[in-house]
Amino acid sequence: MDIHDAKAKRVVILGTGGTIAGTAADPGDNVGYQAAQLGVAQLVAAVPALAAVALECEQVAQLDSKDMDFATWKLLAQRVAAQLAREDVAGLVITHGTDTLEETAYFLQRVLAPKKPVVLTAAMRPATALQTDGPQNLLDAVAVAQDAQATGVLLVFAGVIHAAEQVRKAHSYRVDAFVSSDGARLGLVEEGLLRWVAGLGPARPGLGLEILAQAVEDWPRVEILFNHVAADGRLVRALLAQAGGDRPAGLVVAGTGNGSLSQKLEAALREAQAQGVRVLRSTRCDAGPVTASGEALPSAGALSPVKARVELILQLLSEARA
Structure with missing residues (x-):
C-alpha cells in the first residue's frame, strides 16, 4: 500500500x-x-x-x-x-x-x-x-x-x-x-x-504479560556457551560451582554443525542437567535447525543461541507461575 x-x-x-x-x-x-x-x-x-x-x-x-x-x-x-x-x-x-x-x-x-x-x-x-x-x-x-x-x-x-x-x-x-x-x-x-513474497507460518500463542510479573532482578539467569576445538566443560563446572542466586538456572550451548558437542563438554552439560539446570542445544551456524533426538540434549530447533536464551528465560518464568 x-x-x-x-x-x-x-x-x-x-x-x-x-x-x-x-x-x-x-x-x-x-x-x-x-x-x-x-x-x-x-x-x-x-x-x-x-x-x-x-x-x-x-x-x-x-x-x-x-x-x-x-x-x-x-x-x-x-x-x-x-x-x-x-x-x-x-x-x-x-x-x-x-x-x-x-x-x-x-x-x-x-x-x-x-x-x-x-x-x-x-x-x-x-x-x-x-x-x-x-x-x-x-x-x-x-x-x-x-x-x-x-x-x-x-x-x-x-x-x-x-x-x-x-x-x-x-x-x-x-x-x-x-x-x-x-x-x-x-x-x-x-x-x-x-x-x-512469503507468508508467516502459524504463530504460537503468546505467553502473556503475566509471566513478567516477577521482579526483573529475580528473572532466571541463563548463560550461553560455545562448542569449539578442545572444549572441555570447565566453564560449565565453574558456573555450577557458583553459590545461590549466582548459579545459572539454564544453559544454552551453541554447538558445532547440527548442535554437536565435544564429549567433555556434553558430559559437563549432562552433569548440569542432573543438578536441575535446564539445557538447550543450539548451533553456532548462521542457518539451519538443530535436529531433535531422544538421546541428545534438548534441541532449540531453528532458534539462534541468543533467541534460545530468550526462549529458555521465558519458559522458566512461565513454569515458575504454573
Whole structure:
C-alpha cells in the first residue's frame, strides 16, 4: 500500500534509542558517534513524508541497545500491549539499536504474539551521517505497520521485511546488516509499496504479560556457551560451582554443525542437567535447525543461541507461575 493513502490508520512509534537516534560531531563519522541522543519525535520530524500519516510518539527508553536490560523489556512489552489494545491504532513501530534488536523482537513475539503489526526498525548509521539510513527505514516501517496483511512482530530494515523468529544481524557495519535464516524473508518495501513474497507460518500463542510479573532482578539467569576445538566443560563446572542466586538456572550451548558437542563438554552439560539446570542445544551456524533426538540434549530447533536464551528465560518464568 502507498503510505500517502493511509491517513486514517494511526501508528504509534515507540522510541528506545539506538544508532538511529545517534549523533556525531563529524557527519563523515559513522563509527565514533553517541547512540540514543535524539528523541523519537525528532526522528519523525526529520522524515517529511510522515507528516501525511496519523502518528503518535512515545519515548519508552533512551539507550544504546548493547545495554538493553530486562527492566526495559518488561516496560516495552507493557507499553506495546497497552497501545495495541486501542481500537484506533493500526500498528506500532519501535525504533531500536541493531545490536540486540533480534532478541527484543523475539521476546515481544513470544510474550505477546500480537495480531496487529509491531514493526521494529533501526539504523546502521547515526542520524547526522552524510548518508544516514534511519529515515528511510522509519518510513518503510510505518508503511508496514499500516498494511492489512502485516501481523506479529516484524523487522523492517534496508527495504526487507523479516519475521522475529529467524532474523539475525549478519554484518557488523553494512546498511543491509540483517538476514533471515534459510532466506525466509517475508517481503520488500519498494518506494513505499509493499510486496509480500512469503507468508508467516502459524504463530504460537503468546505467553502473556503475566509471566513478567516477577521482579526483573529475580528473572532466571541463563548463560550461553560455545562448542569449539578442545572444549572441555570447565566453564560449565565453574558456573555450577557458583553459590545461590549466582548459579545459572539454564544453559544454552551453541554447538558445532547440527548442535554437536565435544564429549567433555556434553558430559559437563549432562552433569548440569542432573543438578536441575535446564539445557538447550543450539548451533553456532548462521542457518539451519538443530535436529531433535531422544538421546541428545534438548534441541532449540531453528532458534539462534541468543533467541534460545530468550526462549529458555521465558519458559522458566512461565513454569515458575504454573
